Amino acid sequence: MSDAIIPHQQLLTLATGALAAAGLRPDDAAATAEILVLADMFGLRTHGISRVMQYAERVRVGGIDIAAEVAVTRVAPGLASVDGRNGMGPLVGARALQAAKEGAAAVGIGAAFARGSNHFGPIMPYAFLAAQEGYASIIASNATTTIAPWGGKETRVGNNPLGIGMPNPGGEPIILDMAMSVAARAKIRSLLQKGESIPEGWAADKDGKPTTDARAALDGFLLPVGGHKGYGLAVMVDLLAGLLSGAAYLTQVEAWDKNPGLAQNLGHVFILIDTQKLGSQAWLHERMDDFREILNSTPPADPAAPVLAPGERELTIYARQKNEGVAVAEADLAALKAMLA
Amino acid sequence: MSDAIIPHQQLLTLATGALAAAGLRPDDAAATAEILVLADMFGLRTHGISRVMQYAERVRVGGIDIAAEVAVTRVAPGLASVDGRNGMGPLVGARALQAAKEGAAAVGIGAAFARGSNHFGPIMPYAFLAAQEGYASIIASNATTTIAPWGGKETRVGNNPLGIGMPNPGGEPIILDMAMSVAARAKIRSLLQKGESIPEGWAADKDGKPTTDARAALDGFLLPVGGHKGYGLAVMVDLLAGLLSGAAYLTQVEAWDKNPGLAQNLGHVFILIDTQKLGSQAWLHERMDDFREILNSTPPADPAAPVLAPGERELTIYARQKNEGVAVAEADLAALKAMLA
Numbered sequence: 304m305s306d307a308i309i310p311h312q313q314l315l316t317l318a319t320g321a322l323a324a325a326g327l328r329p330d331d332a333a334a335t336a337e338i339l340v341l342a343d344m345f346g347l348r349t350h351g352i353s354r355v356m357q358y359a360e361r362v363r364v365g366g367i368d369i370a371a372e373v374a375v376t377r378v379a380p381g382l383a384s385v386d387g388r389n390g391m392g393p394l395v396g397a398r399a400l401q402a403a404k405e406g407a408a409a410v411g412i413g414a415a416f417a418r419g420s421n422h423f424g425p426i427m428p429y430a431f432l433a434a435q436e437g438y439a440s441i442i443a444s445n446a447t448t449t450i451a452p453w454g455g456k457e458t459r460v461g462n463n464p465l466g467i468g469m470p471n472p473g474g475e476p477i478i479l480d481m482a483m484s485v486a487a488r489a490k491i492r493s494l495l496q497k498g499e500s501i502p503e504g505w506a507a508d509k510d511g512k513p514t515t516d517a518r519a520a521l522d523g524f525l526l527p528v529g530g531h532k533g534y535g536l537a538v539m540v541d542l543l544a545g546l547l548s549g550a551a552y553l554t555q556v557e558a559w560d561k562n563p564g565l566a567q568n569l570g571h572v573f574i575l576i577d578t579q580k581l582g583s584q585a586w587l588h589e590r591m592d593d594f595r596e597i598l599n600s601t602p603p604a605d606p607a608a609p610v611l612a613p614g615e616r617e618l619t620i621y622a623r624q625k626n627e628g629v630a631v632a633e634a635d636l637a638a639l640k641a642m643l644a
Numbered sequence: 645m646s647d648a649i650i651p652h653q654q655l656l657t658l659a660t661g662a663l664a665a666a667g668l669r670p671d672d673a674a675a676t677a678e679i680l681v682l683a684d685m686f687g688l689r690t691h692g693i694s695r696v697m698q699y700a701e702r703v704r705v706g707g708i709d710i711a712a713e714v715a716v717t718r719v720a721p722g723l724a725s726v727d728g729r730n731g732m733g734p735l736v737g738a739r740a741l742q743a744a745k746e747g748a749a750a751v752g753i754g755a756a757f758a759r760g761s762n763h764f765g766p767i768m769p770y771a772f773l774a775a776q777e778g779y780a781s782i783i784a785s786n787a788t789t790t791i792a793p794w795g796g797k798e799t800r801v802g803n804n805p806l807g808i809g810m811p812n813p814g815g816e817p818i819i820l821d822m823a824m825s826v827a828a829r830a831k832i833r834s835l836l837q838k839g840e841s842i843p844e845g846w847a848a849d850k851d852g853k854p855t856t857d858a859r860a861a862l863d864g865f866l867l868p869v870g871g872h873k874g875y876g877l878a879v880m881v882d883l884l885a886g887l888l889s890g891a892a893y894l895t896q897v898e899a900w901d902k903n904p905g906l907a908q909n910l911g912h913v914f915i916l917i918d919t920q921k922l923g924s925q926a927w928l929h930e931r932m933d934d935f936r937e938i939l940n941s942t943p944p945a946d947p948a949a950p951v952l953a954p955g956e957r958e959l960t961i962y963a964r965q966k967n968e969g970v971a972v973a974e975a976d977l978a979a980l981k982a983m984l985a
Contacts, residue, residue, distance in 0.1 A: 379752025411720025528870025
């Protein structure tokens with residue numbers, strides 16, 4: 304599939320227009336498009352505007368409610384409860400981010416717990432938007448089950464993403480966006496297509512036995528990083544993002560690829576901290592630059608591969624694509640344009 | 645070393661007395677002893693009252709200030725900044741926990757960022773105390789550097805512990821308490837003493853190359869879970885607990901075993917969420933029991949090893965030792981009694 308390079312503002316306008324044409328209110332379309340275009344700008348293309356068509360298809364079969372009005376209830380000065388009402392995931396995410404930000408602006412730290420949501424894109428765009436306004440963030444979501452509880456042989460936990468971000472006023476933030484498995488299912492699928500085996504430690508077969516066979520791995524389950532540690536993190540993310548938000552959790556979460564017409568009722572959690580309450584911008588900037596320098600100046604094991612901070616690769620791609628335009632698949636661009644027609 | 649079994653209240657009284665005899669104010673001695681005795685009750689004996697003598701030795705050589713008055717400054721309704729003033733770690737931790745709790749009680753979510761601290765014990769006791777009062781928690785600390793940044797060959801990141809807890813009103817909470825390395829240095833030391841090699845994936849030698857030689861591993865560094873993922877988590881914990889709290893971070897943290905007379909200036913972060921603002925106790929209890937049942941009923945890969953929730957093993961030990969008494973080393977008990985004499 305060939306790529307097009309398009310200025311980011313133009314991509315944002317196009318994606319906003321396409322989502323509005325699909326039935327989103329103008330404000331909601333803009334908020335949703337902002338998250339997806341940022342994903343593409345970070346080079347996270349599997350979670351960018353390529354998803355619009357998938358979301359639209361789920362709207363078509365009744366799995367997502369394009370007309371949903373996301374409801375935000377402030378349950379305490381620092382806490383908001385968000386009901387996504389089965390709207391588009393990135394829209395629910397953007398509204399929850401805003402609610403958490405309002406809490407943090409008011410009382411120093413704010414959280415939003417969202418239920419009734421769908422796939423909300425990668426976490427990096429949310430953490431980046433928070434960092435741009437001086438907020439540190441902890442953001443997480445639950446997901447369709449693809450991991451077995453440690454010691455078990457049935458998928459009952461999601462490969463739940465967790466992101467943490469720290470702003471650097473006038474400099475580059477540091478942002479982690481990770482899921483809990485050693486490798487993604489997409490990587491295993493890709494090796495299967497090439498007829499290759501997978502490395503040890505990636506997956507287990509349906510009987511819970513370690514496997515290097517890609518087909519057996521896809522019929523089995525993903526292994527979490529660090530065994531019981533990654534399993535534990537995936538569980539705790541689901542407790543915060545799913546259980547405490549009032550969303551579905553563990554096996555209650557519907558798989559969108561198996562049942563596209565059913566509401567998933569995913570949950571997210573957003574915790575934002577106003578760093579300016581803890582020190583001046585100059586203080587934070589100096590410490591952040593020093594911190595990054597300690598990491599970057601570590602002698603590398605491979606002299607050709609310098610040591611990076613979390614998110615540094617994506618932020619470098621972002622800076623380049625902001626100046627030079629964003630790479631997206633021609634086919635995805637054409638599909639967006641077709642939605643506008 | 646032989647063990648004694650002692651009723652937990654008696655152990656608490658003894659540890660409190662010993663710490664008070666060492667120079668802590670009575671309230672501070674009680675708060676410190678509570679954390680350490682809970683660690684022993686969970687079976688986390690390397691982080692329990694066995695540490696009192698080590699802390700006392702650091703006090704003796706001027707590394708910890710036994711007379712420190714921990715200072716709590718409320719910088720926003722939901723945010724507290726805590727200066728441990730180089731006091732005992734568990735004391736600083738207990739005061740920071742209290743400050744975060746007050747924030748959460750007032751505005752739904754509260755955080756405390758602590759600097760000027762020392763080794764604060766395991767995280768499970770803090771998360772457990774929070775859960776007993778209905779607070780979900782995210783708690784973390786930075787630590788002496790033992791991990792190399794991913795792709796690097798020099799230790800510049802701590803094996804920073806992260807804990808997350810969720811209460812279950814009238815039932816058992818779920819609590820994760822993990823560090824970022826695949827294996828602890830203590831395990832490698834123990835295999836070295838037995839003349840055994842270590843499994844692949846635990847550590848790298850000083851040139852950053854994977855090793856199964858225990859000696860080379862101890863001269864090198866620990867490998868983080870999931871490679872860049874565990875490295876990323878360790879970094880983000882240091883950014884929250886160390887950098888944002890105003891504490892030392894990365895290579896600035898003094899190693900207590902190498903320089904016992906120097907202040908470590910460790911940092912911690914405590915984030916507490918008042919779950920009652922998000923739903924009733926009955927609602928939370930029902931969901932927590934259901935959640936745990938989904939995990940526990942997973943078909944196990946080994947029929948003799950049922951699937952557990954995070955922290956379940958430690959909470960089972962806690963319940964037993966609360967009824968039957970706490971196992972501690974005779975030598976540690978004798979040392980506590982000697983401090984009282």
